[in-house]
Amino acid sequence: MTDERLQDPLLDWVAGPSDLRQMPDRDLARLADELRAEVISAVSQTGGHLGSSLGVVELSVAIHAVFNTPMDKLIWDVSHQCYPHKILTGRRDRIRTLRQKDGLSGFTKRSESPYDPFGAAHSSTSISAALGFAVGRDMGQATGDAIAVIGDGAISAGMAYEAMNNAGHLGKRLIVILNDNEMSIAPPVGAMSSYLSRMYASDPLARVRSMAEGVESAMPASMREGVKRARQMVTGLTGSGTLFEELGFDYVGPIDGHDLDQLLPVLRAVRARATGPVLIHCCTVKGKGYAPAEAAADRGHGVSKFDPATGTQAKSSPGAPSYTAVFGASLTAAAARDDRIVAVTAAMPDGTGLSKMASRFPARVFDVGIAEQHAVTFCAGMAASGLRPFCAIYSTFLQRGYDQVVHDVALQGLPVRFAIDRAGLVGADGATHAGAFDIGYLTSLPGFTVMAAADEAELVHMVATAAAHDSGPIAFRYPRGAGTGVALPDQGEVLEIGKGRVLREGADVAILSLGAHLDECLAGADDLAQAGIGATVADARFAKPLDGDLVEALARDHRVLLTVEEGAEGGFGSVVMHELARRGCFDRGLAIRNVCLPDRFIEQASPAEMYEDAGMTAPDIAATAREALAGTGNVVPLSLAR
Numbered sequence: 001m002t003d004e005r006l007q008d009p010l011l012d013w014v015a016g017p018s019d020l021r022q023m024p025d026r027d028l029a030r031l032a033d034e035l036r037a038e039v040i041s042a043v044s045q046t047g048g049h050l051g052s053s054l055g056v057v058e059l060s061v062a063i064h065a066v067f068n069t070p071m072d073k074l075i076w077d078v079s080h081q082c083y084p085h086k087i088l089t090g091r092r093d094r095i096r097t098l099r100q101k102d103g104l105s106g107f108t109k110r111s112e113s114p115y116d117p118f119g120a121a122h123s124s125t126s127i128s129a130a131l132g133f134a135v136g137r138d139m140g141q142a143t144g145d146a147i148a149v150i151g152d153g154a155i156s157a158g159m160a161y162e163a164m165n166n167a168g169h170l171g172k173r174l175i176v177i178l179n180d181n182e183m184s185i186a187p188p189v190g191a192m193s194s195y196l197s198r199m200y201a202s203d204p205l206a207r208v209r210s211m212a213e214g215v216e217s218a219m220p221a222s223m224r225e226g227v228k229r230a231r232q233m234v235t236g237l238t239g240s241g242t243l244f245e246e247l248g249f250d251y252v253g254p255i256d257g258h259d260l261d262q263l264l265p266v267l268r269a270v271r272a273r274a275t276g277p278v279l280i281h282c283c284t285v286k287g288k289g290y291a292p293a294e295a296a297a298d299r300g301h302g303v304s305k306f307d308p309a310t311g312t313q314a315k316s317s318p319g320a321p322s323y324t325a326v327f328g329a330s331l332t333a334a335a336a337r338d339d340r341i342v343a344v345t346a347a348m349p350d351g352t353g354l355s356k357m358a359s360r361f362p363a364r365v366f367d368v369g370i371a372e373q374h375a376v377t378f379c380a381g382m383a384a385s386g387l388r389p390f391c392a393i394y395s396t397f398l399q400r401g402y403d404q405v406v407h408d409v410a411l412q413g414l415p416v417r418f419a420i421d422r423a424g425l426v427g428a429d430g431a432t433h434a435g436a437f438d439i440g441y442l443t444s445l446p447g448f449t450v451m452a453a454a455d456e457a458e459l460v461h462m463v464a465t466a467a468a469h470d471s472g473p474i475a476f477r478y479p480r481g482a483g484t485g486v487a488l489p490d491q492g493e494v495l496e497i498g499k500g501r502v503l504r505e506g507a508d509v510a511i512l513s514l515g516a517h518l519d520e521c522l523a524g525a526d527d528l529a530q531a532g533i534g535a536t537v538a539d540a541r542f543a544k545p546l547d548g549d550l551v552e553a554l555a556r557d558h559r560v561l562l563t564v565e566e567g568a569e570g571g572f573g574s575v576v577m578h579e580l581a582r583r584g585c586f587d588r589g590l591a592i593r594n595v596c597l598p599d600r601f602i603e604q605a606s607p608a609e610m611y612e613d614a615g616m617t618a619p620d621i622a623a624t625a626r627e628a629l630a631g632t633g634n635v636v637p638l639s640l641a642r
């Protein structure tokens with residue numbers, strides 16, 4: 001190495017992973033330190049998944065230094081930990097645009113880089129995808145090794161076991177790296193988590209506990225004997241292999257995932273020797289190397305912008321309580337009145353607001369791990385037993401439990417209450433986390449009641465309504481973030497099922513809103529009023545059963561009917577169209593427009609920017625109304641029609 005290069009940051013010399021492969025091993029640890037500092041510096045400006053990314057700094061360096069990416073396919077599970085990987089794979093110049101409008105995605109994304117062979121953000125998909133690449137390779141496709149990196153939280157989900165079961169059966173060369181930091185978002189739960197902890201906890205075997213013999217022989221001589229002894233002791237002690245070995249994997253580890261002196265030889269040995277599926281168990285620390293993250297209860301899982309010197313995060317200006325907090329408080333109050341109320345979260349007690357109820361009624365809140373499918377059927381069972389379960393899951397993650405919603409809940413008419421948070425566009429997490437489809441996929445189910453809260457007071461009423469609803473499944477959706485600041489009732493009222501409400505009356509246009517875009521509808525009506533156009537604004541409250549009489553009256557009394565929803569095509573607008581068709585309202589020359597998410601995925605930005613991109617702002621609503629009105633022959637100045 002030249003003197004010049006010795007002084008400069010090594011990271012400045014890395015244009016891509018092939019540069020790592022030229023570096024002597026002794027430089028890689030220094031590079032990892034610089035990479036860690038770069039991640040901290042970048043995320044302090046953007047916010048994001050800091051702790052998970054800091055935990056895989058050495059792993060990212062080691063994998064790219066050993067494997068021939070992008071020919072070898074590196075697949076990060078969830079991929080919220082991919083920031084070091086992005087920096088090493090030619091995206092350092094844009095890393096400070098992470099999670100911003102027009103910037104880098106916070107997750108891996110196929111369209112962003114050849115080093116992102118598979119996109120993710122929902123968990124536990126990596127082993128299945130990697131196995132697909134392995135089969136492609138063995139069937140002659142131009143692709144090399146397949147490496148999945150999966151966390152101890154993500155490996156709690158059923159899909160990971162389905163994949164390992166299949167991989168063990170196929171016996172193809174496949175590398176799975178278990179990144180075990182003993183954390184999910186919250187502390188991990190369940191038997192699998194306890195099993196992994198036991199594997200790690202039993203020092204002195206903890207360093208290298210069970211290694212396939214082939215890998216042992218490829219290890220440096222200094223490590224070989226210890227490794228062999230450890231394996232023999234473990235095998236002798238337990239009399240059987242690890243769970244992973246039972247599934248058909250060679251098991252390697254646990255090893256220290258921050259020690260390049262362990263990571264590099266193990267990865268090289270596996271690369272040289274593996275013939276079938278191998279699982280490398282790496283133990284890491286979430287938030288590693290940044291004291292404020294390591295000290296935080298969530299190990300810095302998701303942070304807003306922060307001061308790198310202190311770790312102090314930017315606080316959002318004090319305002320209205322979030323919908324999530326209002327839900328958590330309302331459910332806790334309802335649970336205090338009714339001991340049949342229980343609640344379930346799939347690894348997101350804080351994100352869903354259930355931690356409030358859990359601290360008061362710990363035996364009635366169940367964190368099932370990342371297991372949305374099980375969460376839904378578990379709730380179905382509890383409902384069948386006579387309990388009143390609330391299944392609190394983000395809209396986007398409920399997608400994973402859809403067959404269970406259909407088969408275990410709807411078909412049996414069981415009164416599971418679905419509290420669907422993060423409805424609509426969520427901001428920095430982008431398209432993968434958008435709550436776009438639940439209105440469509442729930443309203444199509446016979447017997448389902450589907451509500452959407454226009455504000456946080458409505459949410460309180462919907463919690464009460466759901467709690468009282470024993471005659472079948474019921475769902476209510478509400479968005480991410482702060483509410484509108486409306487006064488909250490002391491106690492929720494039970495709403496009349498299938499009845500909407502009219503907030504404002506006008507002669508020309510009817511705007512029928514479902515959910516939290518009501519304020520935009522009212523602002524759109526204000527815009528129209530300035531142009532002399534009268535608008536009625538109604539809140540449907542229920543997408544199902546729909547208030548058909550209200551819809552018919554709006555159609556009868558106006559020339560234009562707009563539906564507005566924070567969801568995709570095929571949702572509320574479609575339900576209204578069916579109702580209008582059933583009631584023969586199309587015969588009356590009515591102009592109808594559905595204001596909803598367009599038929600494309602919306603890239604990450606602030607929620608406001610995303611709704612602008614979607615054409616769903618208040619001025620968009622007004623412009624759509626004017627355009628529709630112009631088409632009915634009403635005299636509208638052209639300048640007003642957009």
Ligand SMILES: Cc1ncc(C[n+]2csc(CCOP(=O)(O)OP(=O)(O)O)c2C)c(N)n1
Nearest residue numbers: 052121122123151152153154183184185347
């Ligand atoms: C299907 C699904 N459910 C829930 C989530 C939310 N989620 C994102 S990361 C995470 C925890 C992941 O833990 P782990 O895999 O151990 O990674 P770590 O953050 O500890 O590195 C959860 C629950 C998700 N992304 N996908």
Ligand SMILES: CC(=O)[C@@H](O)[C@H](O)COP(=O)(O)O
Nearest residue numbers: 078080121302351422429480
């Ligand atoms: C990666 C992931 O799925 C979660 O960490 C998610 O980013 C959390 O989102 P919220 O911030 O909306 O809870």
Ligand SMILES: [Mg+2]
Nearest residue numbers: 151152153183
């Ligand atoms: Mg973890």
